[in-house]
């Protein structure tokens with residue numbers, strides 16, 4: 001699908017990009033932090049952002065798309081302002097993680113990664129978040145929230161900007 005949208009790093013991020021390149025022996029090794037940077041600026045990673053990075057780094061678009069689809073932390077669809085990852089793996093599901101995830105989808109009337117109507121939240125079902133001691137838990141942007149039940153999870157998310 002062709003698109004007329006364009007993207008380029010803003011001045012600060014272009015400087016950050018150049019600084020990233022000094023940390024690695026080859027350009028390709030900087031791809032993950034560069035994708036984080038682009039996603040931070042654009043919110044998600046659509047085709048025109050991938051094209052820009054491909055030209056900038058001389059990496060084929062297909063390779064960049066493979067990386068984006070491999071990692072849960074990169075989004076090739078539009079997402080809400082806040083990313084909420086709910087763990088449904090074994091430790092968390094023993095304490096109701098799956099029910100919490102389903103309950104949140106229902107409460108916010110949304111689906112996997114689909115932004116809520118107000119654009120505030122995208123919910124993402126996850127495998128182990130590496131915080132089993134907090135089971136059942138979720139990650140809200142960069143913060144872990146644990147020992148949840150559906151009521152406390154909803155309350156936490158209703159406070160988000």
Ligand code: FES
Pocket residue numbers: 087088089090091092093127128129130131132133135137
């Ligand atoms: S199983 Fe949920 S954080 Fe590990």
